[in-house]
Amino acid sequence: MGYYKIAVVGAGYVGLVSACGFAELGHSVVCVDKDGERVSKLKDGILPIYEPGLEDLLRRKLSDGSLRFSDDLKEASEWAQVIFICVGTPPREDGSADLSQVEEVARGIASVINDYKLIVEKSTVPVKTAQWIKRTIELYGGKGKDYDVASNPEFLREGSALYDFFNPDRIVIGVESERAESILRDVYSKLSAPILVTDINTAEIIKHASNSFLAMKISFINMIADLCEVVGADVKKVAKGMGLDKRIGEAFLNAGIGYGGSCFPKDLKAFIRIAEEHNVDFSLLKEVERINESRVKRFLRKIKSVMWVLKDKEFAIWGLSFKPNTDDIREAPSLKIAPLLLAEGVSLRLYDPKAMDNFRRVFPPSDRVRYFDDPYSALRGAHALVILTEWDEFKRVELSKVKELLLTPIVFDGRNVYDPEEVRAVGLEYYPVGRGSLSR
Numbered sequence: 457m458g459y460y461k462i463a464v465v466g467a468g469y470v471g472l473v474s475a476c477g478f479a480e481l482g483h484s485v486v487c488v489d490k491d492g493e494r495v496s497k498l499k500d501g502i503l504p505i506y507e508p509g510l511e512d513l514l515r516r517k518l519s520d521g522s523l524r525f526s527d528d529l530k531e532a533s534e535w536a537q538v539i540f541i542c543v544g545t546p547p548r549e550d551g552s553a554d555l556s557q558v559e560e561v562a563r564g565i566a567s568v569i570n571d572y573k574l575i576v577e578k579s580t581v582p583v584k585t586a587q588w589i590k591r592t593i594e595l596y597g598g599k600g601k602d603y604d605v606a607s608n609p610e611f612l613r614e615g616s617a618l619y620d621f622f623n624p625d626r627i628v629i630g631v632e633s634e635r636a637e638s639i640l641r642d643v644y645s646k647l648s649a650p651i652l653v654t655d656i657n658t659a660e661i662i663k664h665a666s667n668s669f670l671a672m673k674i675s676f677i678n679m680i681a682d683l684c685e686v687v688g689a690d691v692k693k694v695a696k697g698m699g700l701d702k703r704i705g706e707a708f709l710n711a712g713i714g715y716g717g718s719c720f721p722k723d724l725k726a727f728i729r730i731a732e733e734h735n736v737d738f739s740l741l742k743e744v745e746r747i748n749e750s751r752v753k754r755f756l757r758k759i760k761s762v763m764w765v766l767k768d769k770e771f772a773i774w775g776l777s778f779k780p781n782t783d784d785i786r787e788a789p790s791l792k793i794a795p796l797l798l799a800e801g802v803s804l805r806l807y808d809p810k811a812m813d814n815f816r817r818v819f820p821p822s823d824r825v826r827y828f829d830d831p832y833s834a835l836r837g838a839h840a841l842v843i844l845t846e847w848d849e850f851k852r853v854e855l856s857k858v859k860e861l862l863l864t865p866i867v868f869d870g871r872n873v874y875d876p877e878e879v880r881a882v883g884l885e886y887y888p889v890g891r892g893s894l895s896r
């Protein structure tokens with residue numbers, strides 16, 4: 457195998473994990489970000505995000521010299537043989553992907569192509585983006601230069617991103633030349649995952665199709681949960697019974713208050729737009745989105761139906777991140793539920809193991825928004841506990857203590873963390889999602 461000089465552009469969740477991962481695989485890596493403050497902290501080994509295991513790896517790679525950070529895209533691009541684009545592709549107002557960060561990077565690279573470069577899109581992008589990257593490179597100084605553009609979509613999950621980097625289910629490589637294919641095979645040669653080589657358009661679609669499919673599974677099971685709630689069945693057992701069928705699989709069949717995060721909502725929207733732009737009627741995905749958007753309202757209706765009057769009540773909220781093991785709150789249900797409860801006159805007592813700093817920036821502490829350092833303190837005197845993220849820490853709490861600390865012993869569990877019988881056995885009223893009727 458060959459070792460490469462790799463530039464990773466964008467020091468966010470994907471860029472940082474990839475940069476540290478490539479360095480660990482033996483490559484020499486520079487990670488570039490235009491945010492100078494972020495870069496200077498990273499040079500000191502300080503991570504701007506929380507991701508299990510990443511800080512350790514970052515420090516090891518900084519100290520063995522295989523990884524460095526820079527805010528100079530041009531210098532990094534001149535130096536590197538392979539350039540991975542890992543910048544953000546946020547949604548625009550109409551749902552389509554905003555590709556301005558990708559274009560900016562392509563322009564930056566174009567002017568400094570000296571010898572052969574392999575430019576790889578790792579950001580999640582709409583089909584045909586590689587063609588636009590090539591056109592941009594041609595327009596901004598790359599015409600006649602020796603380079604390839606390839607697609608290598610990223611499938612890591614926040615919270616287990618490092619594990620996913622080193623143990624992917626598959627590596628998808630979309631290429632137009634044997635040279636590009638052989639370099640990317642080499643870059644990943646130490647990983648044992650199957651490598652699927654396709655044309656570039658296909659690779660781009662694989663990423664959007666995968667995320668849309670997973671989102672569809674979640675919306676599907678959430679509708680089953682609604683039915684279970686009405687007829688008195690248990691969605692967890694239904695999901696188990698379905699998931700044991702190998703054709704279905706158990707993953708992504710957890711009913712709750714819906715998916716969030718920086719990927720599913722935005723990627724689904726972008727894929728819907730792509731289908732529309734190409735006159736393909738993919739209304740199935742619109743329904744997936746509609747179901748997801750209705751989850752929070754339904755959860756709130758449930759809370760109101762149990763609590764009767766919300767005004768001047770205090771609620772403890774456990775879990776602010778969009779899923780466990782991350783500090784990421786982008787598109788988290790907590791961001792929708794907190795303002796709705798505040799508008800009803802509820803005061804919030806908040807706890808999350810990692811996401812409180814990010815949440816504080818959106819909801820600064822006040823008389824009605826208070827933050828606590830441990831889950832139990834958040835409960836003291838509250839009229840109800842509302843669970844929005846299934847952190848392991850919540851699974852391990854002493855339920856009798858929860859009962860003792862709450863003013864009124866009511867638990868709304870948006871993530872089905874507990875066994876209903878165990879919770880009810882300690883005298884708590886328990887309202888999970890899709891597990892029997894609303895009986896107490």
Ligand code: NAD
Pocket residue numbers: 465466467468469470471488489490491494529542543544545557560561578579580581610611612613614718719
């Ligand atoms: P992020 O917002 O955490 O990070 C993006 C970084 O790019 C930021 O630090 C930003 O400062 C930097 N950046 C923007 N423009 C730049 C430029 N011109 N030059 C240098 N740096 C620049 O984003 P993320 O969550 O890491 O996601 C990146 C891409 O990967 C997105 O397309 C996303 O959809 C995709 N993706 C994300 C995940 C995930 O779990 N977060 C998983 C798979 C794929």
